[in-house]
Amino acid sequence: MKRYWQWILALGALLTFAGWYTTTAHAEGVGYTVSAKLPKNQDDKNVTYFALRVKPNQQEKLGVVISNQSKKSATFQYGVNQAITNNNGVIDYSNSNPKLDSSLKVGIKDVFNEQKLQKVTVPAKTSKTVYVTYKMPSKKIDGMILGGVYVKKMAGKEAKAKKGVTITNQFAYVIGVRLRESSVDVAPDMKLNEVRAGQINAYNQVEANLQNPRPGLMSQLKVKTKVTEVGKTKVVLQNEKSNMAMAPNSNFNYASI
Incomplete structure (x- = not known):
């Protein structure tokens, strides 16, 4: 017998922008640190991620310092990922090829030259600066483009075998990238799209x-x-969750269990 559900949804959102941040990534426990070389057009001097004021047609190289503090040479992957919202209601920068929301007109991949993950080898006890380059569109944009420089140490020979299973610990860190041409924030919106039954x-x-x-x-x-x-009025499922966030031009599946 086919069932039809009625979904009653209450939303509350504090539409703030200053609360978003991604700090300098430190990974002392795993042998390396990652930090941003902030350029002159940094419009917030109190943060350690790239919060940049840009102009149409502007082109700029952004430097990221990878410091290998371990006693062995290490290879890292890096790239610039689009910010999306995962199904936990958390802004996520870890996917190099995410499914993009239909409302996204100009995103990270439209302005950054690097379309694929790059690799760099950093000798032991040394630092190396890698660069990613953006070029803004000629037409002025509203709001912000949000993403992050994603840096991951590649697995080496230190993988450990336990009971016939190879266990490899991998760590990745992100330095946020926020590009905007105006200090006027575009208020976000909220739409309820498809509602469906499922199982996890x-x-x-x-x-x-x-x-x-x-x-x-x-x-x-x-x-x-x-x-x-x-x-009917009897509630069969109910749920409440707070302290979530949504990236610009993104969507996610909120589950009521």
């Missing part, structure tokens, strides 16, 4: 696809949900 790990759930279709950051997002059968 044998648990029934109802998923709602939430979308922020504008080039503005959404933080301190709170979602309350109640699910009933159509025409």
Whole structure:
């Protein structure tokens, strides 16, 4: 028998921008650190990520310092990834080829020259600066382009075998990149798209696809949900989650379990 569900969704969001940050990535425990060489057009001197004021047609190289503190040479992968929102309601920079929201008109891959992951080898106890280059479109953009320089130490011979299984620890760090041409923030928006029934790990759930279709950051997002059968008032599923965030021009599936 086919069931129809009624989804009652309450949204609360504090539309702030200063609350977003990605700090300098430190990884002393795994033998390396990553930091940004901030350029002159840094528009927030109090942060250690790339918060840049840019202009149409502007081109610039951004430097990232990788310091290998270990006693062995190490190879790293790096690239610039688009900020998306994962299904936990967290802004995610780890995917080099994410599925992009239909509302995204100008993103990281449109302005950065590096379309593939690059590799660099850093000798033991030394530092090396790598560069990524962006060029802004000729037409002025509203809001922000949000992404991050993603740096990952590649697995080496230190992989350990345990009971016939090879275990390799990998660590990756991100330095945020925010590009904007104006200090006027574009207020984000919220749309409820598709609602569907599903199952994860044998648990029934109802998923709602939430979308922020504008080039503005959404933080301190709170979602309350109640699910009933159509025409009935008895709540069969309910959920509440706060302190979430949404990247500009992104969507994610919020699950009520």
